[in-house]
Amino acid sequence: xxxxxxxxxxxxxxxxxxxxxxxxxxxxxxxxxxxxxxxxxxxxxxxxxxxxxxxxxxxxxxxxxxxxxxxxxxxxxxxxxxxxxxxxxxxxxxxxxxxxxxxxxxxxxxxxxxxxxxxxxxxxxxxxxxxxxxxxxxxxxxxxxxxxxxxxxxxxxxxxxxxxxxxxxxxxxxxxxxxxxxxxxxxxxxxxxxxxxxxxxxxxxxxxxxxxxxxxxxxxxxxxxxxxxxxxxxxxxxxxxxxxxxxxxxxxxxx
Amino acid sequence: xxxxxxxxxxxxxxxxxxxxxxxxxxxxxxxxxxxxxxxxxxxxxxxxxxxxxxxxxxxxxxxxxxxxxxxxxxxxxxxxxxxxxxxxxxxxxxxxxxxxxxxxxxxxxxxxxxxxxxxxxxxxxxxxxxxxxxxxxxxxxxxxxxxxxxxxxxxxxxxxxxxxxxxxxxxxxxxxxxxxxxxxxxxxxxxxxxxxxxxxxxxxxxxxxxxxxxxxxxxxxxxxxxxxxxxxxxxxxxxxxxxxxxxxxxxxxxxxxxxxxxxxxxxxxxxxxxxxxxxxxxxxxxxxxxxx
Numbered sequence: 001x002x003x004x005x006x007x008x009x010x011x012x013x014x015x016x017x018x019x020x021x022x023x024x025x026x027x028x029x030x031x032x033x034x035x036x037x038x039x040x041x042x043x044x045x046x047x048x049x050x051x052x053x054x055x056x057x058x059x060x061x062x063x064x065x066x067x068x069x070x071x072x073x074x075x076x077x078x079x080x081x082x083x084x085x086x087x088x089x090x091x092x093x094x095x096x097x098x099x100x101x102x103x104x105x106x107x108x109x110x111x112x113x114x115x116x117x118x119x120x121x122x123x124x125x126x127x128x129x130x131x132x133x134x135x136x137x138x139x140x141x142x143x144x145x146x147x148x149x150x151x152x153x154x155x156x157x158x159x160x161x162x163x164x165x166x167x168x169x170x171x172x173x174x175x176x177x178x179x180x181x182x183x184x185x186x187x188x189x190x191x192x193x194x195x196x197x198x199x200x201x202x203x204x205x206x207x208x209x210x211x212x213x214x215x216x217x218x219x220x221x222x223x224x225x226x227x228x229x230x231x232x233x234x235x236x237x238x239x240x241x242x243x244x245x246x247x248x249x250x251x252x253x254x255x
Numbered sequence: 256x257x258x259x260x261x262x263x264x265x266x267x268x269x270x271x272x273x274x275x276x277x278x279x280x281x282x283x284x285x286x287x288x289x290x291x292x293x294x295x296x297x298x299x300x301x302x303x304x305x306x307x308x309x310x311x312x313x314x315x316x317x318x319x320x321x322x323x324x325x326x327x328x329x330x331x332x333x334x335x336x337x338x339x340x341x342x343x344x345x346x347x348x349x350x351x352x353x354x355x356x357x358x359x360x361x362x363x364x365x366x367x368x369x370x371x372x373x374x375x376x377x378x379x380x381x382x383x384x385x386x387x388x389x390x391x392x393x394x395x396x397x398x399x400x401x402x403x404x405x406x407x408x409x410x411x412x413x414x415x416x417x418x419x420x421x422x423x424x425x426x427x428x429x430x431x432x433x434x435x436x437x438x439x440x441x442x443x444x445x446x447x448x449x450x451x452x453x454x455x456x457x458x459x460x461x462x463x464x465x466x467x468x469x470x471x472x473x474x475x476x477x478x479x480x481x482x483x484x485x486x487x488x489x490x491x492x493x494x495x496x497x498x499x500x501x502x503x504x505x506x507x508x509x510x511x512x513x514x515x516x517x518x519x520x521x522x523x524x525x526x527x528x529x530x531x532x533x534x535x536x537x538x539x540x541x542x543x544x545x546x547x
Contacts, residue, residue: 048441077441083434086538087456099452100444128538 001047001152001184006056008042008210015209016042019056022203022212026151029178029185031195031202033241035249039210040188041156047186048077048154076145078155082137084129084144090116091125094144108147115143118177135166142174153185159194171197172225179222192245196237197229204241206248214244323507328514331507339496339508343515346477346492349405350523353412354473360413361420361469362462366450368421369428386418390476394483404484404491411480416473420465427461428454460539463531470527474520 001024008017017039024030032040045051046058084093092099094115098108116122119139129137138158145153159167175198178185189195195202196218204214218237220228228234305325311317312324319327332339364382368375390411401407431454439449481494493512500509535542 050437050441075441077438079434079438081434083432083438085435085453085456087459088538096438096452097442100439100442100448130538130540130543 002059003043003047004057004059006043006046006053006058008039008046008051009054017046017053018209018211020210020212021056024184024186026184027182029187029198029200031199032186032188032205033190033192033195033202033245034205034210035190035207035245037210038205038207038248040205042210044154044156044186044188048075074151076148076150076153078138078141078145078153078158080157080160082129082134082141084137084140086129089126089128090121090132090140093129093140094147096144097148111147111149112143115147116140118146119143119173133166134162135170138162138166138170139173142170146177151183153183155185155187157188157190160189160191167194174198175222175224192238192241196234196241197224202241204244204248213248216241216244320504320506323510327507328510331505332511332514335508335511339493339512339515342491342493342496342512343519346474346481346494346516347519349408349412349477349480349492350474350519353409353416353477354470356409356413357416357420357469357473358466361417361465362424365421365424365428365458368425369454382418382421385414386422390415390479391483394480398484408477408480408484408491411483412473412476415476415479416469419468419472420462423461423465423468424458427458430461431457460535460541463527463534467524467527467531470523471520474516474523478516 003020003022006017006020007015009015020039020043022030022043032043034040042051046053085096088096091112094112095105095108098111099105113122113125116125119142121136121139121143124132124136124140129140132140141158145155159170162170171194174185177183187195187198199218202216202218203212204216205211206213216237220231220233220237309325312322323331364378368378393414394407394411397410398404398407401410435453435457436449439453444452477492478494481492482498484491484495485498493516497509497512497516500506500512532542
């Protein structure tokens with residue numbers, strides 16, 4: 001998957017993204033790291049097919065330019081909010097992507113339960129979202145993204161609204177799943193520590209106009225855990241990413 | 256801290272870990288004593304009011320053509336039941352027929368209005384005109400144009416009951432969570448799928464609020480229309496019997512008819528509230544007890 005000189009200008013004249021080029025290899029865990037307004041979410045949304053680039057193009061492995069063709073099958077999405085339907089049980093929420101493709105409940109059941117087991121919520125299939133904690137809602141949201149067995153997972157600051165303990169837990173779980181299944185993940189975040197911990201590559205972006213200013217490869221071995229998070233190497237990567245981010249903020253106006 | 260590192264995926268934050276092992280149980284129902292009180296207090300209040308009424312009539316020697324006592328009204332309710340029962344049936348038929356048409360029409364029109372802002376722009380002024388014009392003012396015209404008195408009454412009741420359903424459902428359809436709309440778009444949902452699986456369920460609490468208003472209004476409008484029809488509605492519903500009792504100074508029967516109307520209104524309200532509660536009790540904030 002490749003972004004080729006992609007720019008996006010909104011109708012009010014704001015340049016959300018300027019000349020962004022990025023190629024994403026299969027199985028990579030890429031973080032888009034940057035301050036608010038740097039176009040990281042815009043880039044992710046365009047990858048997802050929500051909104052067309054104003055110029056440039058997004059090229060898929062099979063050479064097509066349309067994200068729409070990939071919908072439902074190859075891409076899973078996780079938003080900042082869990083975005084669950086409050087009137088539907090956990091089971092039915094996870095069923096949704098399959099249901100929209102016309103797969104019946106009984107046919108989808110094994111895949112739904114499999115996705116719920118992956119995030120450790122198989123016992124809560126018949127609960128309603130309001131009965132769950134914030135972290136559990138987010139897990140349901142992840143299960144819903146996984147139920148289509150996507151090859152690419154797009155995550156837009158998925159853990160930003162969670163408390164630190166829950167966030168760390170979900171980071172660990174996400175890493176385990178990624179190590180196990182080898183999806184390609186594009187992860188938008190504004191946390192330096194989260195991006196270093198999770199990613200194989202960090203793309204640092206600056207605001208006004210939104211653009212890529214740096215790329216940092218994180219070569220630390222997997223599985224990563226508490227050992228990595230307290231290591232010298234982790235500290236070095238974090239310093240490197242922080243400095244890069246600071247320069248990103250410095251080049252913008254005074255925040 | 257090390258437990259975080261390789262902890263099982265089922266472990267949660269401390270707050271939720273407690274009920275991790277078993278599937279969650281439904282929220283506890285209210286204690287028995289409170290349930291008894293909830294029934295008892297309104298009943299005691301009602302008994303006290305009736306007692307006060309009986310005492311007042313007896314103590315001040317009020318003539319029965321001014322204010323009959325509760326005993327006399329009850330007697331009239333029993334004795335005149337063949338007449339009043341028939342009348343009640345007629346009024347109920349009009350009320351529920353009007354309500355049914357209002358529900359179907361209101362929801363259908365709300366869906367139509369939210370399809371395009373041009374349709375909304377074209378139609379909504381007339382919806383408002385229909386709503387703000389007092390039904391008693393247009394009832395005479397409707398009585399002239401409608402093929403029969405019964406259908407005229409039905410139209411009057413429908414006009415009044417229709418608007419709350421339309422306006423609430425429209426509001427509900429427009430209030431769909433934008434994040435969920437994005438999600439549906441990302442997963443390639445068709446317009447129809449988005450309507451069925453997202454917009455209609457999201458509008459349900461709004462629709463049900465409209466239903467509760469419309470239920471009461473349909474009965475009121477049916478009665479108002481009967482009054483407007485006056486003698487043209489001879490032999491028809493409860494409102495006609497009310498008027499008739501007034502002309503004949505049969506005040507006990509008037510009271511009996513009035514009580515029947517009140518009871519009908521209360522039953523309709525209770526029924527719509529129950530429907531609303533049953534539909535929302537698992538997920539909507541309005542139907543869930545707050546526990547702190």
